[in-house]
Amino acid sequence: MNLDIAVLSGDGIGPEVTKQAIKTLKAVGEVYNHTFTFKEAPVGAIAIDQTGDPLPEKTLQLCLDSDAVLFGAIGHPKYDNDPSAKVRPEQGLLKLRKSLGLFTNIRPIKAFPTLIEKSPLKEERILGTDLTIYRELTGGIYFGEKKLNKEGSVASDLCEYSDYEIERIAHLAFKAARTRRKKLTLVDKANVLETSRLWRKVVTNIGKSYADVELDFLFVDNAAMQMILNPSQFDVILTENMFGDIISDEGSVIGGSIGLLASASVGDENAMFEPIHGSFPQATGKNIANPIASILSAAMLLEHFKLFEEAKAINKAVEKALEMNVVTPDIDADSKKTTSEVGNFIADYI
Amino acid sequence: MNLDIAVLSGDGIGPEVTKQAIKTLKAVGEVYNHTFTFKEAPVGAIAIDQTGDPLPEKTLQLCLDSDAVLFGAIGHPKYDNDPSAKVRPEQGLLKLRKSLGLFTNIRPIKAFPTLIEKSPLKEERILGTDLTIYRELTGGIYFGEKKLNKEGSVASDLCEYSDYEIERIAHLAFKAARTRRKKLTLVDKANVLETSRLWRKVVTNIGKSYADVELDFLFVDNAAMQMILNPSQFDVILTENMFGDIISDEGSVIGGSIGLLASASVGDENAMFEPIHGSFPQATGKNIANPIASILSAAMLLEHFKLFEEAKAINKAVEKALEMNVVTPDIDADSKKTTSEVGNFIADYI
Ligand SMILES: CC(C)[C@H](C(=O)O)[C@@H](O)C(=O)O
Numbered sequence: 076m077n078l079d080i081a082v083l084s085g086d087g088i089g090p091e092v093t094k095q096a097i098k099t100l101k102a103v104g105e106v107y108n109h110t111f112t113f114k115e116a117p118v119g120a121i122a123i124d125q126t127g128d129p130l131p132e133k134t135l136q137l138c139l140d141s142d143a144v145l146f147g148a149i150g151h152p153k154y155d156n157d158p159s160a161k162v163r164p165e166q167g168l169l170k171l172r173k174s175l176g177l178f179t180n181i182r183p184i185k186a187f188p189t190l191i192e193k194s195p196l197k198e199e200r201i202l203g204t205d206l207t208i209y210r211e212l213t214g215g216i217y218f219g220e221k222k223l224n225k226e227g228s229v230a231s232d233l234c235e236y237s238d239y240e241i242e243r244i245a246h247l248a249f250k251a252a253r254t255r256r257k258k259l260t261l262v263d264k265a266n267v268l269e270t271s272r273l274w275r276k277v278v279t280n281i282g283k284s285y286a287d288v289e290l291d292f293l294f295v296d297n298a299a300m301q302m303i304l305n306p307s308q309f310d311v312i313l314t315e316n317m318f319g320d321i322i323s324d325e326g327s328v329i330g331g332s333i334g335l336l337a338s339a340s341v342g343d344e345n346a347m348f349e350p351i352h353g354s355f356p357q358a359t360g361k362n363i364a365n366p367i368a369s370i371l372s373a374a375m376l377l378e379h380f381k382l383f384e385e386a387k388a389i390n391k392a393v394e395k396a397l398e399m400n401v402v403t404p405d406i407d408a409d410s411k412k413t414t415s416e417v418g419n420f421i422a423d424y425i
Numbered sequence: 426m427n428l429d430i431a432v433l434s435g436d437g438i439g440p441e442v443t444k445q446a447i448k449t450l451k452a453v454g455e456v457y458n459h460t461f462t463f464k465e466a467p468v469g470a471i472a473i474d475q476t477g478d479p480l481p482e483k484t485l486q487l488c489l490d491s492d493a494v495l496f497g498a499i500g501h502p503k504y505d506n507d508p509s510a511k512v513r514p515e516q517g518l519l520k521l522r523k524s525l526g527l528f529t530n531i532r533p534i535k536a537f538p539t540l541i542e543k544s545p546l547k548e549e550r551i552l553g554t555d556l557t558i559y560r561e562l563t564g565g566i567y568f569g570e571k572k573l574n575k576e577g578s579v580a581s582d583l584c585e586y587s588d589y590e591i592e593r594i595a596h597l598a599f600k601a602a603r604t605r606r607k608k609l610t611l612v613d614k615a616n617v618l619e620t621s622r623l624w625r626k627v628v629t630n631i632g633k634s635y636a637d638v639e640l641d642f643l644f645v646d647n648a649a650m651q652m653i654l655n656p657s658q659f660d661v662i663l664t665e666n667m668f669g670d671i672i673s674d675e676g677s678v679i680g681g682s683i684g685l686l687a688s689a690s691v692g693d694e695n696a697m698f699e700p701i702h703g704s705f706p707q708a709t710g711k712n713i714a715n716p717i718a719s720i721l722s723a724a725m726l727l728e729h730f731k732l733f734e735e736a737k738a739i740n741k742a743v744e745k746a747l748e749m750n751v752v753t754p755d756i757d758a759d760s761k762k763t764t765s766e767v768g769n770f771i772a773d774y775i
Pocket residue numbers: 165168169320616617646
């Protein structure tokens with residue numbers, strides 16, 4: 076298979092970890108006889124520095140022309156304390172999601188047995204956790220009309236959803252549940268929000284075509300509790316943009332390391348793969364950042380193109396690295412392995 | 426002191442636990458020479474059954490005429506699967522908050538030493554946790570305009586805030602921080618929402634008059650992680666309505682038992698006190714529900730009227746009950762103590 080991959084490694088540790096993902100994909104390409112072509116473009120704070128725009132037109136065009144996007148991380152401390160700055164790195168990310176039509180964000184969360192002791196939760200609570208969150212990514216309060224009156228004294232954000240926006244992600248989530256434990260939980264706030272009631276109605280209707288999948292509902296406040304009390308009860312969680320942002324970050328701490336979690340953002344024509352961790356500015360350039368989340372994002376990229384065996388090869392190599400303790404200091408403080416050493420081990424193992 | 430207290434014990438276990446809180450307040454009244462008068466009125470599912478209205482006019486009037494409201498719980502399974510039902514118990518609660526002007530919800534969260542083993546979190550994570558959440562309760566997306574188009578295919582909810590709504594709760598939160606560890610964390614999503622940017626601006630300005638309080642900011646997704654990773658870092662958390670709903674329920678599991686958590690909802694003229702747990706229909710009438718959250722809500726009521734010594738007497742009695750294992754089965758499965766036995770022990774101890 077030939078794949079043109081746009082590489083948007085972004086800020087902070089983004090470039091370092093993405094490099095290891097590319098190394099890994101190249102190894103896969105050699106072994107399995109695929110041609111992966113990589114083209115880089117700036118995004119985020121670094122793009123603002125270079126062009127004044129967090130998502131330069133050229134970068135967007137490259138993404139549109141590619142088969143997939145490999146994304147690193149964005150964000151720089153100089154923007155952190157000023158969320159009202161005119162130009163911010165996050166705008167690049169939001170515009171990218173919208174322009175590429177990436178309406179579904181997929182985040183698998185698993186408790187890696189070797190890492191259970193690092194989890195803030197007790198072992199008996201997390202054993203067996205293996206869930207996937209389907210978060211709507213291009214609608215809701217993120218993209219609704221924003222207003223601020225002239226005096227700067229009244230602000231508003233509109234949360235809006237149409238049945239169509241709900242249907243397309245619901246189908247993806249039900250299909251995923253079918254290949255898993257056949258359970259789908261819709262997280263909403265239907266006792267308060269009109270949009271949530273629409274979500275329930277539409278998802279209930281679509282559920283009828285997936286009669287083999289058990290559908291249930293959870294209010295978001297209760298979901299925030301259940302995610303800690305008993306995360307193994309979940310299989311596929313489906314939810315809207317804002318709730319998904321909160322619940323998926325909450326869920327990301329269960330496994331013991333956010334440095335291992337990958338995500339895919341997919342639409343009808345484009346797909347982007349990224350680690351869920353941020354740009355971690357304090358670690359930039361030190362060769363200590365954990366590349367595994369980025370490498371597992373590359374595995375999700377391969378799965379997206381139905382290269383399941385190849386994806387499995389990456390997953391196996393990662394498990395081996397964890398098993399043999401070839402890990403960066405965030406996983407084992409005594410381990411002296413660097414970002415590139417971990418990347419090399421995984422690429423070589425493949 | 427004379428206090429007229431409206432009792433809205435509501436549905437499920439509401440009446441059983443509220444009875445113990447009243448018993449406790451009566452004991453306090455006798456010992457400290459106060460006259461507490463209690464008048465009951467229906468709210469929630471039971472009010473719908475009786476009158477068709479989850480908040481009958483008479484109930485609201487009683488609350489307006491009283492010095493404080495003691496609230497039990499609302500909700501009944503027959504409404505759970507139909508969030509789009511025309512009349513729902515929750516509407517009564519939301520209307521009550523709005524009509525009484527209860528713009529601030531206060532939820533203290535503590536790790537009780539005797540209960541640490543029941544927490545889903547590891548002991549080292551929760552030791553020292555002692556935080557209070559100030560959640561805005563009468564604004565934001567809960568009360569903004571809701572729309573559904575004629576075809577039922579597009580829905581929206583408006584999240585709106587004015588500087589005034591933010592100022593009044595911010596002052597309460599800063600004042601609370603002053604009496605505590607002098608740290609205030611604003612939880613928002615200022616990198617995406619216009620309303621959050623207004624919150625940051627207004628709270629930053631008000632912070633200047635509380636120079637002794639350290640103010641910091643956290644995006645809500647990060648807050649959802651930090652609440653589990655390191656809850657003891659928080660002192661006072663200030664946030665808007667929807668985020669507060671999620672974050673405070675998430676935080677409620679830290680301590681190991683939701684059956685111990687109380688809350689106060691206050692405004693300029695009225696105040697309401699309630700356990701944070703729900704109506705727990707499965708336990709209704711069995712005399713097994715934990716009355717401590719309701720009893721601690723009574724303690725918050727006393728604090729509200731500056732009866733600090735009296736409140737302390739309740740808190741001490743509760744600690745004693747926990748210490749001597751005079752608890753319902755949710756705290757200790759081997760304990761055979763009933764709801765009323767726990768209430769009697771606490772009232773007698775006072
Ligand atoms: C950076 C921010 C705008 C973004 C979001 O809220 O979607 C991030 O938190 C995420 O989840 O990818």
